[in-house]
Amino acid sequence: MRLRSLFTMHPATTAHLSAVAVSMALSLGTPLAQAAAVTWPSQPQAHLDTLHDRPLTDAQRQLRQARxxxxxxxxxxxxxxxxxxxxLSLAREEGDTRYLAQAQAALAPWWLQADAPPEVRLVRATVRQALHDFDAAHAELHALTQQHPEHTQAWWTLATVRQLTGRYAEARQACDGMQRNGATWxxxxxxxxxDSFQGRAQEARQSLSRLMWRAPKALLPxxxxxxxxxxxxxxxxxxxxxxxxxxxxxxxxxxxEGALADWLLDQGQAQxxxxxxxxxxRHDGLLLRLAEAATVLKHPQAPALARQMGERLAAARHRGDSIHWREEARFELRVRKRPQEALRLALVNWGIQKEPIDARLVLEAARAAGRPDAARAVxxxxxxxxWTDVRLGVRT
Structure with missing residues (x-):
């Protein structure tokens, strides 16, 4: 299951494509019709040194020095x-959207400029994508690729936004933009x-296998x-x-680590x-999986981990960060064992992003809630x- 709720691609990929501005392309959540908007400080530099609920890491200290x-x-x-x-790198590493405000604050002099430099516009689109404000991110990226068709990272991020929202034909056009730039791999x-989501899963499997011999080593993970x-x-x-x-x-x-944990949990390897x-x-997504493993194992620390995860989600909601629909749905389903609430959240999340993990959450919650028809549209x-996904019972 692709963990695009955290990033559009593996960090090694973005590092190879973009040396400075967007070494991490994210997608963490969004204010759509069902979600409250994240409120940024009226003065972007204000109140941003409050990310100290956990001990500082070296990367956090370096960011503070740079700021x-x-x-x-x-x-x-x-x-x-x-x-x-x-x-942005710390937002990815910590799963904490407050770092997105710091990215915005750093670029405050250019943030509202329609003709901002391409690097600023790419970060701007990345932040909006990270908040799942996909319409705004898409508009920015579409304009950027039209004005700067040589910008491979912009094409890739545009393809990701389109794929996340189920706009596969348009996403393929963005892939073609990379091909025209000579970015073959x-x-x-x-x-x-x-291809893997459009009825050509076996062809995709073969293409990816061949690509292992051509792509940069940094892309291997x-x-x-x-x-x-x-x-x-x-x-x-x-x-x-x-x-x-x-x-x-x-x-x-x-x-x-999150993808590996999901696989291991599915295989009954919670230990x-x-x-x-x-x-x-430190990372909310990994804390969630640890809490899930503890729940399965009936570990003595399971209640404390569940409480800690619940507190983090509550804190995010309190500060106006209403973007963790996927994580909340999974938490309600697999840790708190509240399938009706999990189904409600999973359906909201499906209206925002459409990946296998999102479809699977709806299906699992619908079954657990005794409402299988609720997953029919998904x-x-x-x-x-x-799609071909044996876990969902769909094949092409």
Whole structure:
């Protein structure tokens, strides 16, 4: 299951594509019709040194130092972009959307400029995508790619936004934009990813396998994960197990760890998840999986972890951050065991983003709530699009 609620692609991929501004492309949640908007400070630099509910890491200290340096030259664009990149990286690592406000604050002198430099516009779109304000992100990225068709990262982020919202034909056009730029392996990965959701899953599987020999080594963790998730959807359990084993040995970032934990939990290996995620609870998504593993194991720490996760979700809501629909639905379903509430949240989330994990949450919650018909529209979408996912009972 693609964890695009945290990022549009694996960190190694974005690092290869964009050296400064958007080393991490995110998608963390959004204010749509059903969600309250995130409220940013009226003065972007104000009240942003309050991210101290957990001990500071070296990366957090470095960000604070960079922000202090920026205050001396607030209109120095390279420094501002560096601060924004560091903030986006921390947002990804911590799963904490408050860092998005810091990225915005760093670029405050250019934030409202329609003709801002392309690097600023890409960060601006990334922040909006991270808040699941997909319409605004799409408009920004579409305009950016039309004005700067050579911008590969913008094309890739545009493809991601379109795929996340089920606009597969338009997403393929964005893949073509990368191909025209000569970004062959990126375009191949982009097309194969779409193929896997449009009735060509076996072709995607073969294309991804061939791509392993052509793509940069830095992309290997991302490719392994994409292949593992596809094998899982195809019901190729042995292949998926081998790929997830490989992933476990080469990647420790939250994106990979979350996907690996999901696989292990599905395989009844909650004890492995418990052992692997010790000390990784700074990230909300990993805390959620640890709480889930503890619940399955009936571990003595299960109530405390559930309480901690509930407090984090409540704190996010209190500050106007209403974006963790997927995480809340899963928490209600698998930890709190409240399927009716889980179904409500899962359906709201499905209206925002459409990935296998989102479809699966609706299906599981509907079954647990005794309302299987509530998942009918989701399954119909998957079948009409051409998904193959044995866990959902859909094949092409």
């Amino acid at each position: 202090r340096a920026l205050t001396e030259q607030p209109t120095h664009l390279p420094q501002a972009l560096q601060v924004a990149a560091q903030a 990126q375009a191949t990965l982009c097309q194969a990813d779409l 991302h490719l392994v994960l994409v292949r593992a998730e596809l094998a899982e959807r195809l019901g190729e359990q042995q292949e998926a197990a081998q790929l997830y084993d490989t992933l476990a040995s080469i990647a420790r970032d939250p994106y990979s 492995t998840v418990w052992a692997r995620l010790q000390g990784r609870t 399954i119909d979408f998957c079948r009409q699009a051409g």
